[in-house]
Amino acid sequence: MPATFNHTIIAARDRAGSARFFAEILEASAAPSWGAFTNLQLDGGVLLQFADLPVEAYPEIQNQHYAFLVDDALFDRAYARLRERGIEHWADPQMRRPGETNTEHGGRGVYFRDPAGHYLELITRPYL
Incomplete structure (x- = not known):
């Protein structure tokens, strides 16, 4: 297997x-x-x-990156929820293009953080 x-x-x-x-x-x-x-x-x-x-053992959470491949319809709904909630987001992982999405790799993408500070990415086309 x-x-x-x-x-x-x-x-x-x-x-x-x-x-x-x-x-x-x-x-x-x-x-x-x-x-x-x-x-x-x-x-x-x-x-x-x-x-x-636990904060005592881990005063800081080591932030990770999690990327999710979604279809265009879910991307639209998820992006609308990010905007409605005022969640800061970027078109790029370096956070130089705030409030935007990207169209790299033949699809759309957006980066944002979860409540623990992890970096999340939504993409509509796989990189490979």
């Missing part, structure tokens, strides 16, 4: 709030949660598991 991506753990300060943010922006489905995790299910079976990091 070839390797496939199954799940990732996303560090948070408020795991339920972070999961809610991802669910609302990505229109992701809630999944059964257990133990220290609040879970979301993406298409294709990928599980996003949100876990709170």
Whole structure:
């Protein structure tokens, strides 16, 4: 069997709030949660598991980058939600083009941060 991506753990300060943010922006489905995790299910079976990091042990969360391939309709809805909520966003990962989207790679893209400070990217076409 070839390797496939199954799940990732996303560090948070408020795991339920972070999961809610991802669910609302990505229109992701809630999944059964257990133990220290609040879970979301993406298409294709990928599980996003949100876990709170204690401030005492981890005063700063190491920010990660998560990119999501979405269709044009979901991109439009998600981008509208970002604007409606006043969420700062950029057309580029260097954050030099605020309030814009990009049209690189034959599709559209946008960068923004989640409540824990992770860098999120929505794209409508894969890079490869």
